[in-house]
Amino acid sequence: MASGLGRGNGAAAASVQLGLWTGDAIADRFWKFYGEETSTRAITRLQFLEHVGYLLFLKLDHERAQRAGRFAQQPVAPVDAWPNLALLSGDALHTGLTTLFDELGDQQLSDRPDRQTASVVFRDAQPWDLDRMAELNKLIVEQIDPYRWLAVPQAELGRAFSRMLRDCRKEIDSKIETGQTLTPLPVLNAITKVLGVGPEDIVIDPACGTGTTLIAAYHAMLAANRQLPPAALAGADLDAQMCRLAMLNILLHTGRPFADPAPVRLADTLKRKTPVVRSGSGAVPTVAICNPPFKSNGVQPDATMRDDFWAYGDFPTNFLQHLAITLPQGARAAVFVPDGVLSGGGAAATVRQNLLRNCDVHTLLRLPTGLFHRKGVKSNVLFFTKSTPKPSGEPATRHLWVYDARTGNHHTDTGNPVTEADFDDFVASCLPEEGFAARTESKRFRRYSVAEILASPKTSLLLKAHLTKELGDFGSPKEIAFEVADRLDEAAAHFRQVAEALPGQ
Structure with missing residues (x-):
């Protein structure tokens, strides 16, 4: 035929x-x-x-x-x-x-x-x-x-x-200077379910890379409605090539008219006091999904432009607070962060304290190791809802639920990739049929009170749920070698900056 x-x-x-x-x-x-x-x-x-x-x-x-x-x-x-x-x-x-x-x-x-x-x-x-x-x-x-x-x-x-x-992930991951990586679709699908993304939402990603997060949100929205407004998706990135790929990704998935306003912008969103750069659509974001670059070096936000920041830290710390500060009341967010953002001192600790006080940080997902191609950094996803400050001064967060998908799990994007089934229990635990209030603890799902967290040293969110001891999982020798190479590249960049600043004689 x-x-x-x-x-x-x-x-x-x-x-x-x-x-x-x-x-x-x-x-x-x-x-x-x-x-x-x-x-x-x-x-x-x-x-x-x-x-x-x-x-x-x-x-x-x-x-x-x-x-x-x-x-x-x-x-x-x-x-x-x-x-x-x-x-x-x-x-x-x-x-x-x-x-x-x-x-x-x-x-x-x-x-x-x-x-x-x-x-x-x-x-x-x-x-x-x-x-x-x-x-x-x-x-x-x-x-x-x-x-x-x-x-x-x-x-x-x-x-x-x-x-x-x-299929181009190796080349995308090699863009060390901008910290690009591809987020596995099963993780994003689980995130859209927990966030309850629907056709009425306006979804943004201020560090969109190739647009994978926005595509996952689009499919979640499309499941309930065949017609979505042009402003339903918005993203930005510092890398012109990633913006190009994200735009093509969105155009070929959605079939939107090429003459419509661009859903993706080339922009440094950390320098803006808005969730993501938009072009006069007037749309107010209701959901943010962001997997920012996990790198400590790079240009810091201009303090004269971001006097709203709680502190100035590395990229993942800054993207986390950027969304917590700029999202409107009631907006839901899921932000990928490395372990260092959950436990580090200085700016990271200040951001965690303010995050708990100004947002309902309801869920932490500890992701399996080896999830991101040739990345040795352990990753997590923080889920929160932007809340109205309480007149009593009490934190907006009451309880943080921690789901441990890490202990005993090691995945790679080639030999042992994650699947939708790997996150079925996480979604079911977060969204029981009786509603959010009916969440119950299990060996992988544990509840922490905000008072318990605030009383811990540095307000650490590096919390475990698994009852067994977490074994160190450093990945394969090849992954370790790539991680060492990445660290050496970062160190070389720092030394280069120092050398350029030295006098000529």
Whole structure:
């Protein structure tokens, strides 16, 4: 049976079986092309994926403009940009792409507000080197142009892009300078369930990376409502490449019009007294999910701009307090933090004390070790609700429930990845059928009173729930070696800063 996925420029219908257009099948087709038709030494997997994203954006933009009557959408790219591109090769293709990327990536949008989304996707975009144009032309004319991509089920197109992002995790994790990492989807799905994310929510992530958190929230919202407002998702990141990938991730999952306001911004959100940079939508966030960079070095927030901060600490400490301070009353949040944020002194201790007093910090999830690719840092998720300060001065938090998914569990993203089932007991423990008040203790789930926590040294939140002794789990020798390498890279960066500050003589 033919799929009806006709050739994009009006040629005879392509005889493609429906089974070939699942998310995994689409990803496999592209990776097969990458392995067999490109110079993998000259073009990285991430560079290849970016170009697949660019080309799908341009092809879909053209297809939407070709739809009949009221279903047609005004293209954000120049008219006939795609048909003309499909006819180019060699120097002409390189020049054409460079010109098109520059035009769409232009950040001066006063006369083209419809290109806000395109400006994020194509910002600083560069085509492959001139000697790779034969490969790029083949990608265009064999893998993209022949097919009508609007006929591909939206869920499968988004699933394909997410799968390809996961396949690039090594390159994403290697971006040590910005602390990027991919968050496993089973963890995010459990988080959206505990937060009760629904279609009425406005979900933000001030350090969105590739947008995985926002995609998980989107699927949770979509389960109850087929139509979501354009402002339902908002993210920001310091890394232009991550913003590009996050934008493409959202566009290919949601099918939102390319002329809509951009849901992702390139911005340093720690310098803003708002939860995430937005563009005049007026939407008030109700949910925040954030897995910030776990790194201690880097630019600190400008004290003159953030006089609302309780203290100035490392990146995860600052993102935690950023959300606790800027979210509106009643907003729910889940923030990933390393063990150091739960037990460290100084700024971390000050933030914990204020967090307990100003928010209902109701749940702490201690994640399994080895969860993040080649990261040796132990991670947790703090769940809280922004609360109204009590006139009595009592802390907004009454009890903190700690779920230990760490003891006895070690996962890696390749050999032993986490699954949805790994978090079923956590979700059931947090959300019993009788309601939140019916939570009961178990060997992995324990309740601590806020008085008990505040009385502990440094108000430590490094709390255990498991009744057995927690064994040290340092991961495999390879993971340990990568962790040592990361630490050496950070140390080298610090020494470089010191050397640059020394006088020339």
